[in-house]
Amino acid sequence: MEETVGYSMPVSMPEPEAKPERYHSEPADRSRLAEPLTFAFSGRTAPNRFMKAAMTEQLCTFDFHHPEDNGIPTKNIERCYERWSRGGIGLILSGNVMVFPTQLESMGDPVIPRDAPVSGPRFNGFAAVARAGKAHGSLMVAQVSHPGRLCVFQESPVSASDVAVANDGKGDGIYKYKPPHPATQEEIREIIDAFAHAAEYLAKAGWDGIELHGAHGFLLAQFLSPKTNKRTDEYGGSLENRMRFVLEIGREIRKRTPPNFILGIKINSTEFQDTGFLTSEARELCRQLENNRFDFVELSGGSYEKVIMTHIRESTKKREAFFLEFADQIVPGLTKTKVYVTGGLRTVGGMVRALDTVDGVGLGRPLCEEWHLCKDILEGKVDGSIVTGIDPGDFWLFLMAGNRQMRLVGMGAEPAQLWRKEVVDKLKAEYKDWAANKSTEKELQRYRAIDAAYIPQGKL
Numbered sequence: 001m002e003e004t005v006g007y008s009m010p011v012s013m014p015e016p017e018a019k020p021e022r023y024h025s026e027p028a029d030r031s032r033l034a035e036p037l038t039f040a041f042s043g044r045t046a047p048n049r050f051m052k053a054a055m056t057e058q059l060c061t062f063d064f065h066h067p068e069d070n071g072i073p074t075k076n077i078e079r080c081y082e083r084w085s086r087g088g089i090g091l092i093l094s095g096n097v098m099v100f101p102t103q104l105e106s107m108g109d110p111v112i113p114r115d116a117p118v119s120g121p122r123f124n125g126f127a128a129v130a131r132a133g134k135a136h137g138s139l140m141v142a143q144v145s146h147p148g149r150l151c152v153f154q155e156s157p158v159s160a161s162d163v164a165v166a167n168d169g170k171g172d173g174i175y176k177y178k179p180p181h182p183a184t185q186e187e188i189r190e191i192i193d194a195f196a197h198a199a200e201y202l203a204k205a206g207w208d209g210i211e212l213h214g215a216h217g218f219l220l221a222q223f224l225s226p227k228t229n230k231r232t233d234e235y236g237g238s239l240e241n242r243m244r245f246v247l248e249i250g251r252e253i254r255k256r257t258p259p260n261f262i263l264g265i266k267i268n269s270t271e272f273q274d275t276g277f278l279t280s281e282a283r284e285l286c287r288q289l290e291n292n293r294f295d296f297v298e299l300s301g302g303s304y305e306k307v308i309m310t311h312i313r314e315s316t317k318k319r320e321a322f323f324l325e326f327a328d329q330i331v332p333g334l335t336k337t338k339v340y341v342t343g344g345l346r347t348v349g350g351m352v353r354a355l356d357t358v359d360g361v362g363l364g365r366p367l368c369e370e371w372h373l374c375k376d377i378l379e380g381k382v383d384g385s386i387v388t389g390i391d392p393g394d395f396w397l398f399l400m401a402g403n404r405q406m407r408l409v410g411m412g413a414e415p416a417q418l419w420r421k422e423v424v425d426k427l428k429a430e431y432k433d434w435a436a437n438k439s440t441e442k443e444l445q446r447y448r449a450i451d452a453a454y455i456p457q458g459k460l
């Protein structure tokens with residue numbers, strides 16, 4: 001842009017800085033989002049109704065040849081949670097924390113092995129991440145998970161039954177998973193102990209609670225769904241048997257953690273019937289979760305065979321949240337257990353409407369671009385999140401982008417501006433290589449080059 005001053009030559013003026021488009025919100029009372037939320041069983045209180053949803057960070061140590069060193073938190077992951085702690089989020093969920101160092105979702109996952117002592121680099125790392133996330137008043141809750149058959153690091157991964165993943169690396173997925181084997185009774189006992197040990201470990205490291213990952217086709221979901229659970233023992237068949245594994249884990253956690261330790265779970269919203277877990281069964285599961293002193297349930301949906309991250313029904317689209325219609329059928333049966341809904345919320349109006357049904361709202365993708373979004377909403381600075389340049393239905397490109405964003409912030413840099421076309425075009429150009437080398441030695445070498453300055457020598 002140029003401006004003429006008198007009769008002199010044109011003087012160059014700076015171009016106005018481009019601003020991102022935001023989702024438009026209907027008028028709504030944002031003060032409802034600022035209300036505290038108290039959990040009935042632990043007695044803990046989140047300072048507001050926002051929850052940062054779990055997103056895989058892949059910022060911990062990984063070594064193909066020394067798996068005992070896998071999953072030690074780094075300074076990079078600590079930086080991410082310190083950044084989110086300044087963002088006005090009531091409850092912060094970590095990404096997947098694994099319980100076996102060779103049974104991971106992805107390289108770089110945090111891991112709490114069954115034999116991990118409450119001292120040393122691993123414990124200190126988990127304690128540092130908890131302190132970072134809690135620094136400005138948020139509750140820090142770890143999502144703890146086992147991938148089951150969705151593990152690319154095992155020749156024969158454990159599952160409820162020997163039902164293989166159907167996509168075989170095609171369609172919605174990028175991985176090719178090996179055929180699983182049914183969990184033995186001994187393996188079931190070991191896994192229950194592993195989850196309970198992780199909860200006890202986290203409590204001692206200063207975390208406020210644990211969320212079991214019972215959605216998206218991971219191991220607990222594999223036991224819950226009749227599509228993947230073909231067992232004929234006490235862990236298969238009826239709903240009572242299929243939910244036994246989850247409830248036994250919950251009871252063991254309650255035995256081994258302090259009374260004020262938060263216990264929650266993420267489960268599938270299945271207006272999407274192909275996941276095999278019916279709404280009526282989910283309703284009964286939630287009643288039993290309340291009977292077993294679960295503080296909250298987070299409703300999500302889909303699986304790695306059918307990634308449900310776009311609106312399916314027009315009625316759902318109008319309500320903004322992906323899984324809110326499912327919540328309508330679940331919430332009336334609960335009196336103490338709180339309910340969060342995660343997926344698709346982008347405006348203050350949509351979030352406030354969601355609170356007519358549920359107790360809290362979870363945000364994932366928007367918090368990888370605007371780490372302070374919740375704070376800005378509460379302060380009245382914005383009414384909606386930024387419209388990114390990535391198609392909302394492109395789950396894997398969003399996953400790649402989120403990984404990149406967390407890695408940048410972990411390195412002390414600013415997140416990329418995903419609303420800029422040139423940024424998204426660069427991601428798309430690199431996507432094929434990223435997908436082809438996911439969880440391979442090539443990806444590991446790339447991470448080593450980026451993270452080397454922040455990780456103790458010999459730990460990645």
